[in-house]
Amino acid sequence: MNLNNIALELHQAADAAKAIPQISHKRELSIDEAYVVQSLSMAYRYQQQERFAGLKMGFTSVAKMEQMGIQDMIWGRLTSSMDLSGNSQLKLSSYIHPRAEPEIAFLIKKDIHKAIPLEEVQDYIAGVAIAIEVIDSRYENFKFSLEDVIADNCSSTAFKVGEWKDLSTNIQDIKMTMSFDGQEMANGSSSAILGNPYKSFAAATRLAHQYSEPLKKDMIILAGAATAASYIKTTQKIVAEAPGLGTVSFTTSN
């Protein structure tokens, strides 16, 4: 099975909302090959009018690493059609087994063509916001190896960003909460994200530069979840909140 066939299989699994067996069970992939598969699968998305919209970081917190049994930081691509802004409903039948997690989003202020050190990241950020990421592994039972999940664009499927706040807003060690229908599903400190969410922005610029993926003004970086993800099982109101950042929400339909 060549890398393009794997990319097509993953792309079609996402489109049909139908899980597939893990790639690593039938073919060994290196990390480099897995990122090639990810980029080939994105080419199929761009063919169907989706635009590259930014990066998401994954496994930047111990809570996520433990939930999924993976210790390495990963990154994936966001596209315009994953952005739920202006759309307050998530249609569950379009997804396989979606989960939601609370995140911090960064809005890129100007084009970035290099790795930005932590001390300079604020010069490149126009705003910060509370966000919800919806992840939907294309693999059966939401089970994968590191290489599998990278090839699958790190389970990216949808995201919703709250109101942008300026950089004077504290995002260090704030409590991030995810609730479904008013019931708390998970909470964690933003400092669970690499000790400091701005480090995730710096890492995203380093990886984007390493993989020649230009980050442009108005694109978004998702820093990675501070808590484990929660399964969305029925029609529910999904809300993430953090003091100072406010709330963001959407409802689900069948």
Ligand code: OOG
């Ligand atoms: C992989 C994506 C990880 C995060 O925020 O850590 C991620 C997954 O858990 O399926 O998005």
Ligand code: MG
């Ligand atoms: Mg995430």
